[in-house]
Structure formats: C-alpha cells, structure tokens
Amino acid sequence: MNAEDSAHDEAEIRRAVCEWLKTHWNPDSGLVEWRNKLADSGWGVPHWPREWFGRGLPSSLNVAIDEEFDRIGAVSVARIGIRTLAAATLLEHGNDAQISKFLRRILTGEDTWCQLFSEPGSGSDLAGATTRADFDGEKWIVNGQKLWTTSAHHADWALLLARTDWDAPKHQGLSYFVIDMTQDGVEAQPLKQMNGHASFNQVFFTDAIVEAENILSNVGDGWKIAMTTLAHERRGADALRRWGRISDRAGRIYDEERAEIATVMEPYKWYAQRAGRVDLILPRARETGCINDPATRQEIAKLIMLSRVSEWTAQRARAAQKGGQPQGPEGSIGKLAASHVARAASQVHTMIAGAQAMLAGDDGPVDGIISEILLSVPATSIAGGTDEIQRNIIAERVLGLPKEPRMDTGPFRDVPKNPTKN
Numbered sequence: 304m305n306a307e308d309s310a311h312d313e314a315e316i317r318r319a320v321c322e323w324l325k326t327h328w329n330p331d332s333g334l335v336e337w338r339n340k341l342a343d344s345g346w347g348v349p350h351w352p353r354e355w356f357g358r359g360l361p362s363s364l365n366v367a368i369d370e371e372f373d374r375i376g377a378v379s380v381a382r383i384g385i386r387t388l389a390a391a392t393l394l395e396h397g398n399d400a401q402i403s404k405f406l407r408r409i410l411t412g413e414d415t416w417c418q419l420f421s422e423p424g425s426g427s428d429l430a431g432a433t434t435r436a437d438f439d440g441e442k443w444i445v446n447g448q449k450l451w452t453t454s455a456h457h458a459d460w461a462l463l464l465a466r467t468d469w470d471a472p473k474h475q476g477l478s479y480f481v482i483d484m485t486q487d488g489v490e491a492q493p494l495k496q497m498n499g500h501a502s503f504n505q506v507f508f509t510d511a512i513v514e515a516e517n518i519l520s521n522v523g524d525g526w527k528i529a530m531t532t533l534a535h536e537r538r539g540a541d542a543l544r545r546w547g548r549i550s551d552r553a554g555r556i557y558d559e560e561r562a563e564i565a566t567v568m569e570p571y572k573w574y575a576q577r578a579g580r581v582d583l584i585l586p587r588a589r590e591t592g593c594i595n596d597p598a599t600r601q602e603i604a605k606l607i608m609l610s611r612v613s614e615w616t617a618q619r620a621r622a623a624q625k626g627g628q629p630q631g632p633e634g635s636i637g638k639l640a641a642s643h644v645a646r647a648a649s650q651v652h653t654m655i656a657g658a659q660a661m662l663a664g665d666d667g668p669v670d671g672i673i674s675e676i677l678l679s680v681p682a683t684s685i686a687g688g689t690d691e692i693q694r695n696i697i698a699e700r701v702l703g704l705p706k707e708p709r710m711d712t713g714p715f716r717d718v719p720k721n722p723t724k725n
C-alpha cells in the first residue's frame with residue numbers, strides 16, 4: 304500500500320468510525336452495556352479478526368480510530384492489565400469455544416486476569432516449573448505454588464503454566480491452562496515490596512480444579528504458548544497500563560470507568576517511578592540549581608541521549624511490527640535499554656537530590672517520589688525476564704553465540720532441583 308492509499312484509507316476509516324459513534328455513543332449507558340456494543344461492532348478492537356470482535360483492519364489505523372473516540376470522549380473496551388496478555392494468548396492458541404467464552408468478558412472488563420508463571424524455584428528458569436496438574440479422568444487437579452503474581456488478589460481468571468508430565472524433558476512436560484481464581488483451592492497472599500506497595504502475591508493451589516475444556520491447545524504445548532504470552536509482555540509491557548487514563552468528564556459511564564481503573568491500576572501505581580521518571584530530571588535540575596553544576600549536566604546529557612535513542616529503537620520495533628516484519632534485534636534490545644535508562648535516571652536523581660533522596664513520603668523531595676524511584680527502579684531489570692536473561696537471548700538468538708551448556712535435557716524427574724513432591 305503506498306502513502307496515498309493509506310491516507311485515503313485512514314480518511315475513510317475516520318469517517319466510518321465517526322458515523323458509527325454518532326449513532327451509538329451514549330455517555331448515559333452502563334460501561335458493560337456500551338462495551339458489548341463495541342465488541343459487536345468491531346470498533347473496540349478493529350485490528351482483531353472479524354469473527355472475533357474486530358474488523359480485520361491493520362493495527363496502524365488504531366491511532367486514528369482512537370483519536371475519533373477521544374474527540375467525543377467515547378470510552379474504549381477494557382485494555383489495561385494482564386487481561387491484554389490473556390486476550391493475545393487466547394486469540395493465538397485458544398479454540399473457538401475458549402475464545403468466545405473469555406474474550407467478550409475481557410473486552411467488557413467484567414473479568415480481570417493474572418499470569419501464574421514464576422515460582423519460588425523457577426523464575427528465569429521458567430521451564431523448571433513444578434506446580435503440577437494431574438488429570439483425574441474428568442478434570443485437572445492443580446497443586447503447588449506460584450510467586451510474584453501481579454494482581455492475583457483481585458483476579459477472576461489466570462493464565463497457568465503447570466507440569467503435566469514428569470518423565471518428559473522439562474520444556475515438553477508443561478501445559479497451559481486457564482484457571483478460575485475465585486475457587487476454594489486457590490489462595491493468594493499479598494507480598495509487601497521494599498517500596499511499600501503490595502502489587503504481587505504468592506499463590507497456593509491445594510487440589511484446585513481446571514475443567515478439561517480449559518487447557519489451551521494440547522497437553523505438552525505449555526512452553527510454546529508461554530513464549531507467546533512473554534513475547535507480548537516484552538514487546539508491549541507498557542500497553543498493560545498505557546490506557547489507564549482517568550477522564551475528568553461527568554456521567555455514569557465515566558464514573559464506572561474511573562472505578563475500574565482505580566482497581567485494575569492499583570498494582571501499577573508505582574510503575575512510572577520504576578521506569579526512572581526521566582521527565583522529572585530537567586525540572587528538578589533547574590529548580591534545585593544543579594543544572595549549573597558541570598558534572599551533573601554531563602550526566603543529564605548522557606541520560607537524555609540514552610533515553611531518546613531507546614525511544615527511537617522502540618519506535619523502529621513498533622514500525623517493523625506494524626509493517627508485518629518479523630521481530631528484529633530492536634525487540635530484544637528494547638527491554639534491556641529500558642533497564643539502562645531507568646538505572647541511569649535513578650543515579651541522576653540521586654545526584655540532584657543528594658542525601659534527601661532517601662527521605663520517603665511528604666518529607667522527601669517531590670512528596671517522596673524520588674525515594675520511590677530509587678526503590679522501584681530495580682524491578683525494571685527483573686520483571687518479564689531479567690537483564691541477564693535478555694543478554695543471553697541477544698547473545699544466542701541475535702548474535703548467534705554458542706548456547707550455555709545444558710544439564711537438564713533428560714526426563715524432568717531426574718533434573719536436580721529443590722525438594723518437591725513428584
């Protein structure tokens with residue numbers, strides 16, 4: 304498609320979405336009622352397939368469509384939180400019954416989701432999961448423990464990676480399930496972090512049940528499907544929360560949307576700080592007079608260059624994705640670059656604030672935001688795959704360097720691990 308064609312298409316799409324909104328948008332309707340209309344029309348997720356609540360349009364048109372929604376204050380489908388990863392994974396690997404059961408309620412925001420991957424003994428080594436699912440002839444029985452599960456305390460459903468075969472090599476003995484988080488056999492206990500928030504949980508399963516129809520794809524396909532979820536997470540971590548913008552408009556639908564955002568975004572309250580708050584650097588340097596200190600200026604300049612380059616790399620990755628090209632090195636570098644930027648920003652914040660950076664709450668600079676940055680930035684290098692793991696991926700898959708020697712290729716039962724019941 305040349306530039307003229309796509310401009311033409313965009314103008315037509317803008318007209319079509321405007322027309323539809325003019326007829327259907329009603330700020331006095333209920334949030335779920337409105338989102339059901341969006342799901343039926345395909346305008347809520349226009350880049351999804353026609354048979355599944357979309358219109359099969361290129362995702363490059365989403366910006367234009369969103370602008371038309373914003374112009375009149377029309378509310379979108381629910382697109383914050385782990386539910387976005389659930390939707391992407393289900394679209395790719397779910398069967399028709401699973402997609403139709405779960406996707407509509409994801410879009411309407413009626414269900415919230417979490418991701419049950421990491422365990423006490425398997426975070427980076429995700430394929431070492433020992434939470435087990437055993438089939439009793441009718442349903443799957445789940446026992447074990449997950450850890451660091453963001454939003455588990457208010458999730459209705461979860462994406463669960465569990466071991467179904469202890470005799471297969473570790474990557475092949477895993478299966479992928481959708482589990483009901485509201486049942487008795489599932490207990491989520493919040494964990495308090497060093498920055499004072501409690502976004503994630505440890506989750507215990509005691510004979511928890513997964514109905515037979517809630518396994519994704521086939522038994523043993525868990526690893527492949529987990530890679531889909533992680534690819535979406537690494538590529539679009541910010542999309543999990545980008546849309547949590549609070550409208551100041553009056554009306555029932557906005558009140559309901561504000562309540563939803565308050566609940567779903569609660570675990571992410573500190574995520575802006577975790578990214579380092581580069582936006583605060585120059586105002587803080589000017590306000591404190593540090594802008595005149597040559598050593599600080601030097602570090603500020605380095606940080607801003609790093610941050611800009613990282614943004615452009617991310618833009619290149621998005622452009623390639625939109626153009627239908629396979630993920631290139633930009634995708635792998637992006638997450639690592641975000642960690643570098645966050646760490647550099649927290650160092651420059653410390654140069655500017657000095658010892659006051661240690662003061663939390665109202666006593667600290669910017670009402671404690673600076674100390675929250677220092678205590679939150681380390682999470683960027685851990686969540687969704689640590690920096691070391693990203694480096695391994697770049698070394699092996701992008702640069703083609705030799706793989707790490709493996710000690711775990713035989714039956715999983717025989718792989719050395721922490722004591723567990725198997």
Ligand SMILES: Cc1cc2nc3c(=O)[nH]c(=O)nc-3n(C[C@H](O)[C@H](O)[C@H](O)COP(=O)(O)OP(=O)(O)OC[C@H]3O[C@@H](n4cnc5c(N)ncnc54)[C@H](O)[C@@H]3O)c2cc1C
Nearest residue numbers: 418419420421426427451452453682685686687688689691
């Ligand atoms: C904010 C946040 C939110 C999270 N949310 C979720 C969630 O919702 N669901 C979920 O399932 N998990 C979640 N996690 C967990 C996250 O995915 C894991 O913490 C991460 O994968 C690292 O695992 P680990 O903590 O077990 O560390 P480990 O794997 O024990 O790693 C410890 C250290 O060893 C290094 N290391 C490990 N293996 C290698 C290797 N092969 N080569 C070199 N170095 C290595 C690591 O880089 C790290 O520095 C979250 C984590 C954070 C910080």
